[in-house]
Amino acid sequence: MSKNPEFVKFDKVDKSYDGKVLVVKDLQLDIAEGEFITMLGPSGSGKTTCLMMLAGFETPTNGEILLDGKIISNIPPHKRGIGMVFQNYALFPHMTVYENLAFPLKVRKIEKNEIDKKVDKALSMVSLNGFESRMPGQLSGGQQQRVAVARALVFDPSVVLMDEPLGALDKNLRESMQYEIKHIHENIGVTVVYVTHDQSEALTMSNRIAVFNDGKVQQLSNPSELYEKPVNSFVAEFIGENNTFNGEVSDISNDKCKVKLSNADILASPISVKSKGDKTTVSLRPERALIEPKEQMDNMFSGKIEEVIYHGDHTRVRINLLGNPEFILKVPNSTSNLELKVNEEIKIGWNSSDARALDPK
Numbered sequence: 001m002s003k004n005p006e007f008v009k010f011d012k013v014d015k016s017y018d019g020k021v022l023v024v025k026d027l028q029l030d031i032a033e034g035e036f037i038t039m040l041g042p043s044g045s046g047k048t049t050c051l052m053m054l055a056g057f058e059t060p061t062n063g064e065i066l067l068d069g070k071i072i073s074n075i076p077p078h079k080r081g082i083g084m085v086f087q088n089y090a091l092f093p094h095m096t097v098y099e100n101l102a103f104p105l106k107v108r109k110i111e112k113n114e115i116d117k118k119v120d121k122a123l124s125m126v127s128l129n130g131f132e133s134r135m136p137g138q139l140s141g142g143q144q145q146r147v148a149v150a151r152a153l154v155f156d157p158s159v160v161l162m163d164e165p166l167g168a169l170d171k172n173l174r175e176s177m178q179y180e181i182k183h184i185h186e187n188i189g190v191t192v193v194y195v196t197h198d199q200s201e202a203l204t205m206s207n208r209i210a211v212f213n214d215g216k217v218q219q220l221s222n223p224s225e226l227y228e229k230p231v232n233s234f235v236a237e238f239i240g241e242n243n244t245f246n247g248e249v250s251d252i253s254n255d256k257c258k259v260k261l262s263n264a265d266i267l268a269s270p271i272s273v274k275s276k277g278d279k280t281t282v283s284l285r286p287e288r289a290l291i292e293p294k295e296q297m298d299n300m301f302s303g304k305i306e307e308v309i310y311h312g313d314h315t316r317v318r319i320n321l322l323g324n325p326e327f328i329l330k331v332p333n334s335t336s337n338l339e340l341k342v343n344e345e346i347k348i349g350w351n352s353s354d355a356r357a358l359d360p361k
């Protein structure tokens with residue numbers, strides 16, 4: 001059976017809580033069956049509101065949400081077949097692990113034998129067999145969150161929603177849980193809609209990422225495209241590191257434009273600019289600029305090294321370039337045998353294809 005590419009569909013969805021301000025604006029989003037999609041964005045950008053509407057705890061102000069081709073507006077939350085894990089959606093503290101997992105099954109009137117089997121299967125997905133009789137208070141934070149994941153999966157939902165589920169965990173545990181959740185997804189193929197404000201978490205885990213800002217999806221792409229080809233300055237800034245130059249387009253063709261800065265001209269790819277005179281912010285990833293390039297590049301300038309910081313696998317170099325003392329370069333340590341000394345003048349080069357002329361900041 002082929003997978004439905006529109007398994008979950010937000011169709012022109014708006015949401016206002018007060019009847020005035022739209023906190024979700026004209027959301028058009030298709031989620032494929034079995035996909036791991038992440039809604040990524042700053043606090044207040046509307047991510048949780050989207051999950052709440054999909055789960056059935058909030059109603060869209062305009063538009064419709066469809067699940068497997070059916071409009072779900074009139075289906076109550078517990079009949080949507082959607083599992084949920086939230087950062088603050090705690091386990092029932094007075095119930096054992098077994099009882100926590102059995103609860104959503106009892107609600108669905110499943111018989112005891114079947115419940116035991118499903119609880120066992122869900123616990124094995126999160127490697128917690130043997131913990132059935134523990135109380136939540138007798139588990140570590142990471143174990144509690146794994147039980148919460150198991151509880152969301154125990155009734156074989158068609159979709160699982162996760163809202164910042166790892167936010168309360170420390171860094172190491174968060175990273176290992178990212179892989180664990182990713183592997184569970186790969187093993188059982190359930191559709192996951194994940195919410196986070198952490199870009200590295202989104203890049204690690206997702207098939208596709210929808211970047212939210214101010215109630216709108218700014219870009220919907222796979223992780224590498226999002227990083228390599230941001231479509232606007234917000235996305236370029238929010239995902240990864242970014243050198244920027246503010247200027248004005250002085251010449252433009254199909255695949256190149258010349259951008260006039262206050263003290264130089266640079267060549268870039270025209271992404272959000274159309275004509276001469278357009279104001280722009282050019283975005284360049286730190287690893288796309290080379291030190292002392294052997295070959296001619298579209299952009300070559302000299303700059304002064306301000307700071308050199310060793311980071312194990314790479315070295316971070318801060319350079320005063322074209323009047324910007326915050327220009328950052330990353331040099332992989334395995335390939336480089338350059339001597340980088342503070343206050344030295346060096347040549348920096350990058351190609352126009354790596355410099356994206358976006359909307360002005």
Ligand code: ADP
Nearest residue numbers: 017018023041042043044045046047048049050
């Ligand atoms: P995110 O999850 O991206 O941080 P939210 O969806 O929680 O964003 O919030 C989006 C906007 O809606 C924010 O301005 C927030 O204050 C507002 N908001 C969220 N929930 C409610 C609510 N129940 N009542 C009124 N306003 C809300």
Ligand code: MG
Nearest residue numbers: 047048049163
């Ligand atoms: Mg939220």
